Amino acid sequence: MTVDVFIREQPDQLATGPKTLALFPGQGSQRPGMAAWITDYPVAEEVFRRADDVLGIPLTQLCVDGTAEQLRATDVAQPAIVATSLALSAVRTQRGQPPAAVAGHSLGEFTALAVAGVLDEDTLLQLVRRRGELMAEVSRRYDGAMSAVIGLPAEQVDALCARVTSGVVGVANYNQPTQTVVSGAATAVADLEDLARSAGAAKVVRLKVAGAFHSPLMADIAAEFGAELDRYTLRPPVVPVLSAVTADYVTNPTEIRALLRGQLLAPVRWVETVQRAATDGYDELVELGPGQVLTGFSRRIAPDVSSTAISKPEAQG
Numbered sequence: 583m584t585v586d587v588f589i590r591e592q593p594d595q596l597a598t599g600p601k602t603l604a605l606f607p608g609q610g611s612q613r614p615g616m617a618a619w620i621t622d623y624p625v626a627e628e629v630f631r632r633a634d635d636v637l638g639i640p641l642t643q644l645c646v647d648g649t650a651e652q653l654r655a656t657d658v659a660q661p662a663i664v665a666t667s668l669a670l671s672a673v674r675t676q677r678g679q680p681p682a683a684v685a686g687h688s689l690g691e692f693t694a695l696a697v698a699g700v701l702d703e704d705t706l707l708q709l710v711r712r713r714g715e716l717m718a719e720v721s722r723r724y725d726g727a728m729s730a731v732i733g734l735p736a737e738q739v740d741a742l743c744a745r746v747t748s749g750v751v752g753v754a755n756y757n758q759p760t761q762t763v764v765s766g767a768a769t770a771v772a773d774l775e776d777l778a779r780s781a782g783a784a785k786v787v788r789l790k791v792a793g794a795f796h797s798p799l800m801a802d803i804a805a806e807f808g809a810e811l812d813r814y815t816l817r818p819p820v821v822p823v824l825s826a827v828t829a830d831y832v833t834n835p836t837e838i839r840a841l842l843r844g845q846l847l848a849p850v851r852w853v854e855t856v857q858r859a860a861t862d863g864y865d866e867l868v869e870l871g872p873g874q875v876l877t878g879f880s881r882r883i884a885p886d887v888s889s890t891a892i893s894k895p896e897a898q899g
Contacts, residue, residue, distance in 0.1 A: 603684065604697065606671075606694050607689075607872070608850075609688065611871055611873040611875055617645035632704070637708075637711055654792070660710045660711065661714065663693075664692060665707070681697070681868070687826055697821075698823045700817055700835070712807070713807060720800055726797065726799050727765070727766070729771050730763045731761070732785040736753065739778065742781060748769045749766060749769050751764055751767065752797060756854070757852050765796055765797035804847060823838075827845050857883060860884040867887055
């Protein structure tokens with residue numbers, strides 16, 4: 583049974599248990615063996631079987647025993663992360679633990695929308711594969727880069743970006759109060775790194791990504807991805823969707839379509855998103871996907887809210 587069908591058929595389950603916000607991670611969370619557990623869970627195995635069929639690539643094999651290098655390519659990493667997150671969500675939902683609401687970090691927002699019933703699984707997989715292909719094209723076209731600045735407040739990093747004149751650079755991710763990711767032309771990112779170190783940053787880390795995501799360099803593909811979006815039907819969400827683009831809820835397909843177009847260029851407002859969740863009374867944040875990056879962020883943003891990472895079903899108890 584797919585995630586969206588289960589939620590639609592079991593609405594009474596949404597009112598039970600803690601008020602849980604499911605979090606779905608984005609690119610960079612992939613890792614070898616991240617779905618080695620799937621054969622024990624038929625509902626998860628079905629998610630991957632459909633992914634293999636829809637995409638025409640051996641995604642299951644890649645997620646079970648693929649190498650880090652095989653999983654690094656943007657057009658592989660994105661559907662791999664989405665399928666793993668969706669499979670975990672399917673197992674959790676089958677166990678009677680559907681979320682009260684959903685949110686996702688960048689790519690993870692697509693998974694969140696599928697779990698909320700906005701996208702069916704086939705549409706989700708096709709969209710993220712095309713998104714990955716387009717982003718990879720931009721990466722080949724431009725010499726872009728991303729870097730994490732740790733130990734400076736976000737507003738200071740914003741101000742430092744404005745001082746760079748060697749090319750375009752701006753904030754891509756507001757991940758936690760003192761961790762901000764910048765993105766743009768490689769020369770401009772390098773200049774920003776120097777400014778950040780001079781300003782007293784505790785650490786500046788160049789990210790191992792294929793391009794300048796969430797930056798103006800993505801403008802080249804925004805229209806093409808928008809045209810791809812227009813091929814598909816989006817439905818109203820059946821559970822609340824908290825967008826990390828706006829740190830607010832999205833409620834109708836027209837609004838969601840515009841959000842997904844703009845998401846390629848807009849920064850990820852994760853700090854505000856988690857703060858909004860805490861303000862709105864979510865008492866459990868559950869990260870569903872490979873790794874636990876979002877859980878670490880969330881614990882620093884809202885330490886009074888329970889945050890748990892689930893990278894394999896056994897962790898759910």
